[in-house]
Amino acid sequence: MTIDAFVFDAYGTLFDVQSVSQITNQEFPEHGELITQVWRLKQLEYTWLRSMMGSYRSFWEITEESLNYTLNAIGVTAEKAVRDRIMDKYLHLDPHVDCLTALDALEGVPLAILSNGNQEILDALVSNSGLDAKLQSVISIDKAGIFKPHKDAYELVEAVLKVKPENTIFVSSNAFDACAAKNFGFRVAWIERVTPEALAEEISSAAVVGPTTMFKLLRMQMESFGMEPDYRLKSLNDLAGLIDRADKAAAPASLRA
């Protein structure tokens, strides 16, 4: 069992999509939380719906469409300058707190991104966060013209990196992505950022389940597809442990711990 590469999802896995709240709260103090959550929920919906309709648009355009939907549905108006400031955050999302240390700990193994983001905005985001020095490749699904979880998106990994899915650890905190990658043939590490216990506690202590909890409920728990990822990890920092396991498995039995 060798590990030829780690391939990471970007939005939600390396980068914190919730960090848009900094700007949504600033522009719309009354509705920041609602905009943050509805926007992200619709953004992924739109990638799926446009893929199914055969009417691909870039992730940047979909991010704009879903922001427009969100503001319309909530009933707020925003001039172009406001929408531009909100959109700009997608080029400057905060890396998750475990992102940089985790990538450093994996040095020596090829590291790459496979993301829904179109090449231009992905490259900008990676560069703005300083991650470009740590990654061998930043692969956008826009070369396939269809979003995850379609197989054409996942096939880009082997095409670009020349690594077999079974020797690649695909890393995602998006459960649908982790399941689909497993179904495709990758070895998959799902980053479980919200445990069932923490979520149950959050639900039971709320008088009304609000938008952020609703987001965690809808998108941050393991899907029920019967496509279980190989590893459930609490943090990206736990990935380094998979290399130790792989080394031990490759070593003669007499040397294993």
Add this chain to the structure above:
Amino acid sequence: MTIDAFVFDAYGTLFDVQSVSQITNQEFPEHGELITQVWRLKQLEYTWLRSMMGSYRSFWEITEESLNYTLNAIGVTAEKAVRDRIMDKYLHLDPHVDCLTALDALEGVPLAILSNGNQEILDALVSNSGLDAKLQSVISIDKAGIFKPHKDAYELVEAVLKVKPENTIFVSSNAFDACAAKNFGFRVAWIERVTPEALAEEISSAAVVGPTTMFKLLRMQMESFGMEPDYRLKSLNDLAGLIDRADKAAAPASLRA
């Protein structure tokens, strides 16, 4: 401009998916609303995700998978008998209050359903509600092996009914479905069950935006795809007015109102 058929979406358009709250509230008094909303949100997500992954399952199986997801994510356990009672409601959903009168008013024009539901559960639902006497055809997308909004699903209408999309009024209250049907080539009536004004009022008067309002926000407003339906109607009862319009358009100009 002739109207050769009206083709209806089933779940949410003719039948009230919110009527599952009767049984979810009964089985889980503390979490009924949350289960009702998360279940429906995940049910459609699963049709999209499984379609994109090329791993089709029947709508009945997807309805079970999404119910399992919902109960797990909320952190409640339910023995099989409880889950069976909840699932059974999908064979006995309440027709919307405008459903029967609207279909009666359209008598004389062929009426049909095109639905994500598999044939067996659709036939049961239609029969249990007494709608079978009013419909010429009940078309399930299971013959296409892929869910709406994929074109293979919409193509079944012409294949089965022998009517052209441009002479067919496709009726849906699901905005994604209305947009995709328009994009496909149907004339489309979107049933706008929640106006933007009512939703804005609901949001502004809530201390915390809860699950039912979140559902309306996510799934009951017009999508921002730039695929506008031909008609926005407040009720299925407004469909009869489209026949009058079509008659007038077909009549000599001197006879038009």
